[in-house]
Amino acid sequence: MLSGHVVVVDLGYGDAGKGTVVDALCADGGRSAVIRFNGGAQAAHNVVAPDGRHHTFAQFGAGTLHGVRTHLSRFVAVDPLALAAEADHLTALGVPDPYALLTVDGDAPLTTVWHRAANQLRERRRGGDRHGSCGLGVGETVSYALDHPDAPCAADVRSPARLRHRLTAVRDRLTDQLGDLGAPPVEEVAAVFEAFGRAVRIVDGPGTLRGLLTAGPCVFEGAQGVLLDEWFGWHPYTTWSTTTFANAETLLAEAGQEAYRLGVVRTYTTRHGPGPLVTEDPALTAALPDPHNGVGPWQGAFRVGHFDAVAHRYAAEVAGGVHGLAVTHLDVPARVPELGICASYGDWDRIVPGAQGDLAYQEALTARLAWARPERPERPDDWAGAIGKLLGAPVALESHGPTAADKRVTGDG
Numbered sequence: 001m002l003s004g005h006v007v008v009v010d011l012g013y014g015d016a017g018k019g020t021v022v023d024a025l026c027a028d029g030g031r032s033a034v035i036r037f038n039g040g041a042q043a044a045h046n047v048v049a050p051d052g053r054h055h056t057f058a059q060f061g062a063g064t065l066h067g068v069r070t071h072l073s074r075f076v077a078v079d080p081l082a083l084a085a086e087a088d089h090l091t092a093l094g095v096p097d098p099y100a101l102l103t104v105d106g107d108a109p110l111t112t113v114w115h116r117a118a119n120q121l122r123e124r125r126r127g128g129d130r131h132g133s134c135g136l137g138v139g140e141t142v143s144y145a146l147d148h149p150d151a152p153c154a155a156d157v158r159s160p161a162r163l164r165h166r167l168t169a170v171r172d173r174l175t176d177q178l179g180d181l182g183a184p185p186v187e188e189v190a191a192v193f194e195a196f197g198r199a200v201r202i203v204d205g206p207g208t209l210r211g212l213l214t215a216g217p218c219v220f221e222g223a224q225g226v227l228l229d230e231w232f233g234w235h236p237y238t239t240w241s242t243t244t245f246a247n248a249e250t251l252l253a254e255a256g257q258e259a260y261r262l263g264v265v266r267t268y269t270t271r272h273g274p275g276p277l278v279t280e281d282p283a284l285t286a287a288l289p290d291p292h293n294g295v296g297p298w299q300g301a302f303r304v305g306h307f308d309a310v311a312h313r314y315a316a317e318v319a320g321g322v323h324g325l326a327v328t329h330l331d332v333p334a335r336v337p338e339l340g341i342c343a344s345y346g347d348w349d350r351i352v353p354g355a356q357g358d359l360a361y362q363e364a365l366t367a368r369l370a371w372a373r374p375e376r377p378e379r380p381d382d383w384a385g386a387i388g389k390l391l392g393a394p395v396a397l398e399s400h401g402p403t404a405a406d407k408r409v410t411g412d413g
Helices: 018-025 081-094 113-125 138-145 153-157 160-178 186-199 205-215 246-254 282-287 309-318 361-370 383-391
Strands: 006-010 034-035 047-049 052-059 069-072 104-105 201-203 218-221 259-265 269-272 301-304 322-328 397-401 405-410
Touching: 006 018, 006 246, 018 218, 018 259, 018 269, 018 322, 018 397, 018 405, 034 205, 052 081, 069 205, 081 186, 104 205, 104 309, 113 160, 113 309, 138 160, 153 160, 153 186, 153 201, 160 383, 186 246, 218 246, 246 397, 259 309, 259 361, 259 383, 259 397, 282 301, 383 397
Parallel strands: 006 218, 006 259, 034 069, 034 218, 069 104, 104 201, 259 322, 322 397
Antiparallel strands: 047 052, 269 301, 397 405
16 A cells, blocks of 8 residues: 555646645655656656655656655656756755755766757757647657666766767757757866766666665655656657656566556646646646746746546546555635536546557547537535546545645555
8 A cells, every 4th residue: 555665647738736646645754765667857756844845746746845765766867957057956945965865877878968958959940830748858858768778877977088078979960960058068067977986876767766665665656647658748848768667667577566556637627738638627737737837938828617527538548457545636626616627528428448658649649639529517525525436446645735744644544
C-alpha cells in the first residue's frame, strides 16, 4: 500500500498535483528516496510547506523539503544549468546543501543550451500549429540521443576531452540543421557542466537504485501526464517522454521490486497549451485561475474543464491500470457550484487504445476528439467516491489543499 514503494503518475495532462502528493508521502520522514523516472527540467511540481514556503520542483524530487534524497534515473534528461538555479532556490528556502541529497545515473542524457535553442526555434517555426512545448529542450535532448550514440550523458562530465567533443558535436549538428542558434562557446558550457560534475554524485544507476530500494520505501515521481504520453497521448500535442508507469516498472523489475501504482487526478480537468480538451469551459477557466500556471510564452494558455472521466479512464487503461487514486483539489467543488463530472461524450464513453507506436492512430484519435462534445456534466455529492467509481479504482489519498497537512490517506490506501 502507500507505506511501501509507490509510483506516482498523473492520469491527465499534467498539473494534477503530483508534487504535492509526493511531498505528503515524504512528510513522515520514512522514505529512502524520491526516484525521478521521466521528463526533465520542464517538470513543474509545486509544493507549499505548512509555513508558507513554496518551491516548483523540476529535477529535484518533491520530497526535498523533508530532507528526502533524489535519484535521477537514466530516463531523465538532466539540465545542469536549470538544476543549479533550482538548487539555489532550495538553499534560499533553508535546504542546507541540496546537491548532497542528489545522485544522477551516469547514463542520463544531458540537456544543453543548443538543445534548448533548437527546441524554441522549431516551435517558433510552427507558427499557429505549435505543439505546446515548454521550450526547455527536453524533447530535443531525447530526439538527439535517439539519433546519435555519442550524445552527451551525465558520466561525460568526468571526462573533459570527451565532454568537449560531444558538446561540439551537438552544437555543430543542430546548427547545420537549423542555422545560428546564438548559444555560448563550447568551452563556457563545458566549464559549467564540469562544475555540475564536481557538485553532484554521478553514479552507477542500477546499483544505486537497488541500494535505495533496499534501504527503505521509495516514491517514484512521474512528470507531466499520461494524456501527453509520447505513444498514447493526442498526437502531435504530446511530449517526448513515456509518462505512464512503464519506466518506473522497468527500474523496479531490474531491482527485483514491486510498487503500488498511484494515479493522480484533479476534481476538474486542466490542460496547459494546445490540443484536445473535450470538457473545456471558458467560464471554468475564468473561475479557476491557477496560482502556479498562467499563460506561458511556449505552452500557451492554461485551460480548465469539467472532470473528464472518459479521458481519465483511457489514461488508466493505457497505463496498465492503477492500484489506487489520489484525488486533489477536493476543496474546489464547494466554491464552484457549476463544476461537474462528464461521464461520456454522448454515446462515446470509451476511448479505444491503439497499439503502442501507432502514431497515425493517435493522430486520427486527436482529430476525432477535436469534434467530441461532452455529455452534460453531473454534480455528485461525494466527489472522491464518484471519481473512484467512474475510474474503477479505490481512492487512496484525498487532498483538500496545497500542504501535506491537507492530505488524508483513506482506508483504501
